[in-house]
Amino acid sequence: MAMLGTAAVATAQVMVGGAPMYAAKDIVDNAVNSKDHTTLVAAVKAAGLVDTLKSPGPFTVFAPTNNAFAALPAGTVDTLLKPENKGTLTTVLTYHVVPGKLDAAALMNMIKDGNGSATLKTAAGGNLIAKSAGGKVMITDEKGGTATVTIADVYQSNGVIYVVDKVLLPK
Template structure:
């Protein structure tokens, strides 16, 4: 129980790889050497329940637990709650799996893209950087002060509220909005 609580706190503070190592030391040696993967990290935060349910409904658990690496922009439960009433309940229905998969893969980028990588790209491209997602769609990244803002194909802007949550197979950037493809 303590290890799970530490992992949840560590994941929400961006210190997952560092803070979970002492807790993991009580487990098998190999487990102590590896940080949780993207799915395990999202499951441990307490603020990504909707995202985890959607990933399960879309059948993407194995993909997001694979070696990757992936960069995932992870909307919080509060972000999903901002969608129109009934949207999430409709999306997780089996008949909407394709749409849900497209939305979720629109939140993922191949490779390990840190916030400093994003900032460098934004500066290199004159204040805006285009990012191609696993779904094949485009996201636009820009800065507002020190905050990275991601704009989806529908023109909805979301802030990265917590960057660089390291996992064994990539990185998570927590967002305050859900991205919708065109």
């Protein structure tokens, strides 16, 4: 029976950016295969966060797509990727990470328990606000920007990823 359960998990992958996401792989090992997250992967490498996101965690990551990064003001990504801006880049990236593993069921329970919203403390020390509207989960940053979760519950060996359509920015 245990083998059957393992086989079901191994074959039921979520596709992100045209690539299967394997629950047995860590966040970095899965993200590098998503064609929709090449900017995020480049930023994680530039910030020196690869080892952190390969560690046991667990982590909940709100992963912006390439289009989300492209929607930032012109030159923002290039500026953030410069070595002299590594501290700022690290802060922006760790603002997308919440310690612990919050799958959609847990997140929805937190929103319900919070009377319609849940405050999530990020690894950067800031807060994100999660709300549910029209069957979608919205994540609001400290600057008032809102991202929509487009893919939830992308399970990893060291956490869970939510694909989001905007870059979340700390104060």
